[in-house]
Amino acid sequence: MGGGALKDGGRLPALSAPQFVGRDGELDTLGSALERTPAVVLIDGEAGIGKTRLLREFLASQAERGRRALVGACLELRVPYTLGAVVDAVRDGVDNVVGLRLSGLGGALRPLFPEWADDLPPAPEALEDATAARHRLFRAFVEVLDRLDVALLALEDVHWADEATLEFLQFLVSRRPQPVSLVLTFRRDEVPSASPLLRLASRLPSDAHLVRLTPGPLDVAETASFVSSMLDGGYVSNEFAAFLHARTEGVPLAVEESLRLMHDRADLIRQDGGWARRRLDRIEVPPTIRDAMLERVQRLHPDSRTVLYAAAVLSGPADFVTLRAVTGLPEERFAAQAAEALGNGLLREARPGQWSFRHSLACDAVYDAISTGERRAMHLRAGRTLERWPLPPVAQLARHFRLAGVSEAACRYTDEAADLCVQSGDMATSALLLHSLVATVPLPAGILVRLVTKIQFQALSGSDPYSAIIEALRSALTGQALAPGGQASVRFQVGRVLMVAGEIEAGRREILTALPDLSPGSPETARARVLLALPLGNARPVSEHLRWLQEAPPLTQSMASLDRLRLSVERAFALLMLGEEAGWAAAREIPDDVLDPREASIVAIGHTNVGEEATRWGRYDEASARLAKARTLAERHQLVDYLDSIASSRAHLDWFTGAWSGLAERTARLVDDDNGVRLKDRCEAALVAGLLQAAAGDREAAKERLRFAGGDDQQRIEAAAALAQVCLRDGDVDEALGLTDQLAEIVVGGGLWSRAVEFAPARAAALVAAGRLGPAADVVNALEGALGDRDAAAPQASLILCRAILAEADGRIADAATLFFRAAAAWEALPRPYDALLARESSARCLLVEGRDEAGLSLLSAVAQALSELGAHNDADRIGRFLAGRGGDVVAVARGRGRPGYGNQLSPRELEVVRLLANGLTNRQIADVLVVSAQTIASQVKSAMRKMDVSSRTALAVRVVESGLVGELNQRTSSDE
Template sequence: MAVVGEARKNDGRLPALSAPRFVGRDGELNTLRSALERTPVVVLVDGEAGIGKTRLLREFLASEAERGRRALVGACLELRVPYTLGAVVDAVRDGVDNVAGLRLSGLGGALRPLFPEWADELPPAPEALEDATSARHRLFRAFAEVLGRLDVALLALEDVHWADEATLEFLLFLVSRRPQPVSLVLTFRRDEVPSASLLLRLASRLPSDAHLVRLTPGPLDVAETVSFVSSMLGGGYVSKEFAGFLHARTEGVPLAVEESVRLMHDRADLIRRDGGWARRRLERIEVPPTIRDAMLERVQRLHPDTRTVLYAAAVLSGPVDFATLRAVTGLSEERFAAQAAEALGNGLLREDRAGQWSFRHSLACDAVYDAIPAGERRATHLRAGRVLERWPLAPVAQLARHFRLAGDVEAACRYTEAAADLCVQSGDVATSALLLHSLVATVPLPAGVLVGLVTKIQFQALSGSDPYSAITEALRSALAGQALTPLERALVRFQVGRVLMVAGEIEAGRREILTALPHLSPGSAETARARVLLALPLGNARPVSEHLRWLQEAPPLTQPVASLDRLRLSVERAFALLMLGEEAGWAAALEIPDDVLDPQEASIVAIGHTNVGEEATRWGRYDEARTRLAKARTLAERHQLLDYLDSIASSRAHLDWFTGAWSGLAERTARLVDDDGGVRLKDRCEASLVAGLLQAASGDREAAKERLRFAGDDDQQRIEAAAALAQLCLGDGDVEEALRLTDQLAGTVVGGGLWSRAVEFAPARTAALVAAGRIGPATDVVNALEGALGDRDAPAPQASLILCRAILAEVDGRLTDAAALFVRAAGAWEALPRPYDALLARERSARCLLAQGRDEAGLPLLSSVAQALTELGARNDAGRISLFLAGRGGDVLAVTRGRGRPGYGNRLSPRELEVARLLVEGLTNRQIADTLVVSVQTIASQVKSAMRKLDVTSRTALAVRVVESGLVVGQPQRTLYDE
């Protein structure tokens, strides 16, 4: 007690704290000044929260203002759903009194929705455009015109890591124009930039002639910390011990240093000692290690009304005008004015522009928000919602958030759906899905409302590895806690099953759907979709015929079905048919449109093309697969469906593995596999499968097994993963493990007749049975595949069947037949093309020849296979053959040369061969580049290389030569070659 009393008596002797001096940033400030003396530049200022990015920018802007250079400044707010172009709108609005004298062209009318207060001064609104991308581009041009008419030298945006996609696109638009109309200074926190953010493209893919300057302010050192703290204490001396303590606990982050000093000042933990400032009782004083701790203690010392003001500001979460902030507090005007003045005086709030109030730091806002008692937080959100409802232009996204957190279910649903619909209309499907997901996951909703909202969620557009659990929990809570009719229960249960299946919990999802189905209306969209989901051959083994019955015996639709639901049903039915190996699926797939304008339709169509592309890969229709995946990517990029790109990328990686386009493939798959927070499990598993196959081919067998086991976690990849693992086990001589791996899935693939999944599995199962001496069961596998496959136009399974027949012929001792069959299999693989499988088949053919004593034919063939495997990147297989040849006295020179980057001599590389195939189809360099997702310059280089190797002087001659040589099957399309 005596200690506390002494501290309180010393309060009066503590100096009032001042704002800290600008310390330790002279170098950065000079760099900014030098950079912006040149032609328009882009300055990127990145650093952690509290490091001083805002202070650096404000000091620079103050010096620029003295020189008469005009700058516009905006800030991106930390909102769950950012305002579209909010920071740019604020910057223009704050920098311009009116636009009447700017004499804008007709483009200015596009700004009307964003600046309703200038409606009388802007040109008439232009004609509405159906294409969201075109509308957005027109809006960007209008903003650029305003900046030009205002003679703005600099546009500065803070906290760009919170920027909406439209703002980032606008910044990309500005830096791509020549001349660049304005210099940009952007501050952001690199560790909070989403992996798919366009900010990364802005930082790494500027035009070659753009001027880029990067600044990364670092923490203060001890000497700078001394100067910083001294400036807050009226210039007094600060002991080195004190400064060292502060620096160690705050890591030199200026904001943390400042708030720690303020807290110690409030606690009277600062004393004079030996002519300088020090800490009282070193061993007992706990200085807060984070800014959050400092803020919360400061807030608790304030007057209750002052806390109410801070709570309101934290709930509003961004700059807000005086009148709105007062209304949200619920205080009288007199009480609010007094307590708001205290908040400003304490440095907690600032009036950062005329009439706009906000926290000085976003971390401070977070800390205060977390400290609000739950009941008061809900009440404040409710007041905020009711205040914002009265705005002339209702901010529906903010209203959705406030009413959701206030627990007002009806209002939350109304505004969430309105905000989601607006997002969709502007092409932002991802934000729409996020809004709906947040509502469903956090607010108990009536069953009917819940079902309607879950139906609208586009899970594919949500980032993160598990967007499903919270939704299934909400649906199950409705089942357990609400009095529902049988139909209502069935509708909720169907949604539980659907979401579980999308999440990969196939059997659990099937059980829920089977329970719901008898109680759904027979002719409804829900019944039709339930039957399609049950038709998918996923999960436990069932005969294909059982899955097909769900489609074949489906009752006709008798109830009205929305066009969006019809499109979804059409897409999902085509996918199911192709998975089941039905050629009717290709006719159904033709009904999927190539392009749509509506963003919701685009999301369904993009998924549809991706799924058809995956199935085309399994059937061996690689051109179809490549085309479908390209269409999906085009739609995803056009409509900003950024989270769809990972699925497309993993499917494309799978296709590239088969076709031998292995260059850079390991790096692409690693990015997908390692991103466990942003990439869905299904896509990570598919990428892991490809990564494992690459590692197995290169010789890293243990790493390959780890990747393949992980890939098996996904139902759609587990069959191929098990087959690859079985092949590795056979290579290690572990026949029992190969049998065990394939035993588990034989009932699904072979017994059930699911031939579309048998391409890799059937040879692995056959080889395992043969190695175990079980020739009869192996023959049964091959016969079952042949019976299920029939004469379908499925090149990959047909090639696999030939390979299986060759394996049986070899074990039966019919070596001549086996060698011929392996050659046939190789030819079938090459026609796809699948160069790796073709080379392995030729290797087995060569070994059959050697077993017959035909060394003169077998050894050269084996040597050429080893060389080709080396060039492809399959070093493990090439090394195996090399060792064998060394023991037989064969030519191993071709193999031992294969170090470093493979060389192809006068043979076309796998990628050159792929380019040639597309060239034969009549595609231009640009079309080939778009298909293969590379630059036009790369394609031009590969075409020239192919022409040189084949000794031709024109594209037409190249096309004719590759067809005549048998490298490519087809008829040259001469009309497009000599471009």
């Protein structure tokens, strides 16, 4: 880059590439770590912090010592060929494989290295098992690394890695001895929550050597040295360095780009023998890297800008021939300006003869600056150019033609790319490619329906992958002239996706409208009736849902195998939801393992759904086994985004069975991730989190979690029951009635006993508390009539509990004590320890009413001890206070797992709220700081006032300051929260 003109007419010196500054410690750590081979080094840092520079400086030192390293980079554009970054690293590291003397395993590499076909062993026999084929491919790569004597494999930007690459990394680190050392760079904030990358470190063998590096920003002195190295070693004033540091926060790339912009604008001056900035009012350094880059780009010759635009459109490394074709410039104009574009510091030679942006931020900034028309034209030229390659990159072609608006080519290449992904086991990329096409390109209705049917929504990351698909389908309905059958097919897909998204009633309406015009006996018709059979949404009799299921066309051999499998899985789920024993026979038809990744996704969902229903029926061993099968399938076939659903179902089961250790942390991870975890899974996790908080005594937080959980149709009944129980403990009978009134018609009136396990006792208790014994008896009778003699242990235990509640309310105390005891035994047999202990508490209280004090007090003391050991400290403390009030000997309550109860002391959260209150913040401001609702803060302030025996906020602030309590906030451990 040439020197700019000084404002006084002189010339600025040309800027040099910055020297390696401020990273000596990290470089030494990296070197020390890799002296102990093999090692795994994870370099985590924000964009522009210098991860790549650190790696390259280290690799240069290794080359001097004769240690061979291979380097690959993961691109933001996810490609559908297996191990893309590893393939590039190997390809760049070896010219040919003639001298490697590979075994027969090497033949497995033929599809990935067609240019080596003449020198590789013959292709091995095809394997039907995708997992076995992938394992063989991994072993072939390991053999290549061994023959090349590779000491280190370095992969950059692993947050963009495809699933197969991440699985290969896990394969490498799990082998003994580990074949090579690994260095992986990534940005943690861009790693999906369910990515195997986050589990890589936790699953390393015990003897593995793991080092984590997180380069930080430069300080002011390092910023001065960094800038000086670009200005030929000239002195940089402290004021100038501090100014740049403040504007860039010490991020090296931001410092470099800002300095280059100031150099281009001649905003640097020589002063007192060194470099400084002009007065602040005469210089405006853009506050973001993006602004700095774009201003630099705008100063280039228009043809040079076009070259940069082409590089941004291509996104990855490209040679001169491809770049020129995408620019559309005549050869002489391209040659005249390419040097300026390639020499301005934004691009680098990624590999010999191929250029790309030095940093993804620069690529993104330049791409966003291209006008819409020019961008579409460039994507079209890119597509036409890449089509002519001997091995066309179909995923890139799909992207280019999609963004060019050429729907026919986009569909063709997307289909091909998605199928290649499925063949390699990468369901996530397959779903992403299909989703991107459907969401952005207007398609004929028939093609649209076919592609939407292929999308595995569970494989897509993000909290809402549905809206864009629904909009595309509705646009086809309103904008295309369709025959009745075509309209019905599109409308059925609208309804199906709406139901998957949780909009149950809207989805049902669309499916009901579509059903008359769907082809009789077709898979669409069968699926429509099965979906209508699911007892979701508003109240309907179970008999109505069963009728839909009975009217569904039978499965026939004329149906595609995937359709038959999907329908059989969905039918089993519907039967179990409706409480039909036949559902278990249908569930036994679901295979334990399958080879086709598309079948694996259906079967994994099937086992998860059956596991959920087994939990509701009280078949906890079956539930555990089904969830384990689902997890195994999801991990084996890299169905990463299915793991959240399995995890939330597992958490629900663990709540019931008393496996509470670590459960709060597991559910918090799911609930708080509103970008990567589906609403359904977040709601189920929130339900469990709320139940845990209620048991620990944090009732306001529990209510907030439970209200959120009620946002999902499948959790709303149990969430309402849990909320009602919390309200009853607080003495708020009207609220408990209101919560259960809304759903009584669905559960009780509709005969949906599979959803009555938690609901029926809550509803009966609320009615009894209101003095409405007749309606309470109706609830019990309805549950008994719907349940019959079915082999459903949890609902049967719930029925016994309901009878006990009714007997106690009716004054039949002896009967109630016996029934509560029977309910406890039934819960214990599942096992369901928390409910068993609460039932024993009720039995003990009945004994006390009968005058059997010794037996009642003894039982209560034992229950309190067991509740504390379980982690239900609020209940244990409540019983302890009752026993103390009776004046008897109270068994000391040991603190076991779970959160503590605080009695009349402020909890850590209440202390935090009071500290903020004492600093003058309003409830709304405190809520914003703590990221909760103002209602929760108001409740916590009220609780603190009650505990401190004051009647105003001001008095509360004074009391806690005088008492020195605010200082306790930093002394309490966060785990207490």
